[in-house]
Amino acid sequence: xxxxxxxxxxxxxxxxxxxxxxxxxxxxxxxxxxxxxxxxxxxxxxxxxxxxxxxxxxxxxxxxxxxxxxxxxxxxxxxxxxxxxxxxxxxxxxxxxxxxxxxxxxxxxxxxxxxxxxxxxxxxxxxxxxxxxxxxxxxxxxxxxxxxxxxxxxxxxxxxxxxxxxxxxxxxxxxxxxxxxxxxxxxxxxxxxxxxxxxxxxxxxxxxxxxx
Amino acid sequence: xxxxxxxxxxxxxxxxxxxxxxxxxxxxxxxxxxxxxxxxxxxxxxxxxxxxxxxxxxxxxxxxxxxxxxxxxxxxxxxxxxxxxxxxxxxxxxxxxxxxxxxxxxxxxxxxxxxxxxxxxxxxxxxxxxxxxxxxxxxxxxxxxxxxxxxxxxxxxxxxxxxxxxxxxxxxxxxxxxxxxxxxxxxxxxxxxxxxxxxxxxxxxxxxxxxx
DNA sequence: GTCTATAGACGGATAGAC
DNA sequence: GTCTATCCGTCTATAGAC
Numbered sequence: 001x002x003x004x005x006x007x008x009x010x011x012x013x014x015x016x017x018x019x020x021x022x023x024x025x026x027x028x029x030x031x032x033x034x035x036x037x038x039x040x041x042x043x044x045x046x047x048x049x050x051x052x053x054x055x056x057x058x059x060x061x062x063x064x065x066x067x068x069x070x071x072x073x074x075x076x077x078x079x080x081x082x083x084x085x086x087x088x089x090x091x092x093x094x095x096x097x098x099x100x101x102x103x104x105x106x107x108x109x110x111x112x113x114x115x116x117x118x119x120x121x122x123x124x125x126x127x128x129x130x131x132x133x134x135x136x137x138x139x140x141x142x143x144x145x146x147x148x149x150x151x152x153x154x155x156x157x158x159x160x161x162x163x164x165x166x167x168x169x170x171x172x173x174x175x176x177x178x179x180x181x182x183x184x185x186x187x188x189x190x191x192x193x194x195x196x197x198x199x200x201x202x203x204x205x206x207x208x209x210x211x212x
Numbered sequence: 213x214x215x216x217x218x219x220x221x222x223x224x225x226x227x228x229x230x231x232x233x234x235x236x237x238x239x240x241x242x243x244x245x246x247x248x249x250x251x252x253x254x255x256x257x258x259x260x261x262x263x264x265x266x267x268x269x270x271x272x273x274x275x276x277x278x279x280x281x282x283x284x285x286x287x288x289x290x291x292x293x294x295x296x297x298x299x300x301x302x303x304x305x306x307x308x309x310x311x312x313x314x315x316x317x318x319x320x321x322x323x324x325x326x327x328x329x330x331x332x333x334x335x336x337x338x339x340x341x342x343x344x345x346x347x348x349x350x351x352x353x354x355x356x357x358x359x360x361x362x363x364x365x366x367x368x369x370x371x372x373x374x375x376x377x378x379x380x381x382x383x384x385x386x387x388x389x390x391x392x393x394x395x396x397x398x399x400x401x402x403x404x405x406x407x408x409x410x411x412x413x414x415x416x417x418x419x420x421x422x423x424x
Numbered sequence: 425g426t427c428t429a430t431a432g433a434c435g436g437a438t439a440g441a442c
Numbered sequence: 443g444t445c446t447a448t449c450c451g452t453c454t455a456t457a458g459a460c
């Protein structure tokens with residue numbers, strides 16, 4: 001088999017594992033389920049991706065790193081354009097939220113599952129993931145925290161952090177439940193309109209973070 | 213052994229299992245871990261509580277049913293007192309949030325773990341739990357949805373439900389991460405002040421739900 | 425690189441003595 | 443009711459043929 005087929009095989013494992021991890025969690029997913037779904041031999045996973053933990057970490061990293069890089073890049077650009085004045089709140093929230101909602105909308109490439117999995121991995125504390133996640137989010141949270149803070153300088157730090165926690169929680173929950181939003185609301189809320197969902201989220205976050 | 217000791221034994225299993233399920237999830241917890249932590253023989257779990265799924269369901273139900281009953285009772289009382297006019301928003305939110313935050317504060321009786329577990333069980337979709345959870349929350353969501361709706365009658369249903377989803381997500385996330393809030397904020401936010409956390413949540417939810 | 429076969433450990437659940 | 447011992451299935455991971 002040539003390189004093309006090979007790459008496709010490895011990719012199929014990642015896609016299959018991503019969907020299963022998102023749906024059933026790390027402990028609820030077996031390597032056998034993954035290889036079966038990917039139409040790959042069981043031994044291929046360990047050969048190419050190492051053990052189960054490495055595979056999981058690799059899947060998360062592959063999605064998360066470009067997202068956080070893009071966030072930092074867009075924040076830097078926005079700050080440059082603002083020329084010293086605070087970047088508008090809605091712009092900040094948009095920069096944070098957009099990559100995840102867009103990932104979710106990229107259904108053909110498994111983005112739905114990837115977005116759900118990211119949300120899930122941030123909620124359920126897997127021992128072997130904590131160090132990676134802390135390091136991965138430290139720069140983003142630090143820089144965005146500062147930028148957001150300029151819109152409510154008088155707010156006590158404790159209140160500010162609680163609000164931030166509520167907003168983050170709302171976003172993770174939205175990502176984790178978007179796929180069944182239609183069922184949960186008896187058809188009133190669509191689950192396939194990523195743009196509308198994001199607009200509502202930005203509106204919500206601005207209202208929460210932008211009040212003294 | 214008398215009845216007293218027996219009850220204590222069964223109770224110890226529930227407490228131990230609750231903590232482990234909260235920390236490691238359903239699939240991440242083994243019956244052996246549970247019995248070891250509870251200082252109980254392995255076979256005792258199956259004998260008294262049936263299989264693993266029954267045990268999990270029993271733990272959730274034991275905590276959730278009184279909470280939802282209390283919510284419905286308090287809502288009915290508040291509506292009676294309001295004499296036809298809408299129950300104030302902060303009262304509604306308080307009725308919904310209070311039982312969970314108080315459960316969390318009841319550390320000696322394992323309430324912290326129970327609250328985390330409830331949050332977790334509402335996020336991760338265990339197949340054998342969905343029917344129970346849907347039935348358990350249907351009356352609460354229906355009645356409170358109506359009561360909340362009176363404060364924003366002009367708001368399109370879709371927007372209302374999205375806001376509700378954000379608020380619920382923020383609350384579940386708060387419950388799931390309260391225990392590490394201090395670490396996540398470098399000591400700025402305390403994790404043992406349930407009253408302050410609840411007050412901030414109510415303020416947050418009122419702001420979100422009470423704007424046209 | 426890819427497969428089969430299997431090692432080796434651990435899981436849930438139960439039989440049967442006490 | 444409580445315990446020990448164990449069955450039986452499934453899991454991850456790897457050895458070794460091709």
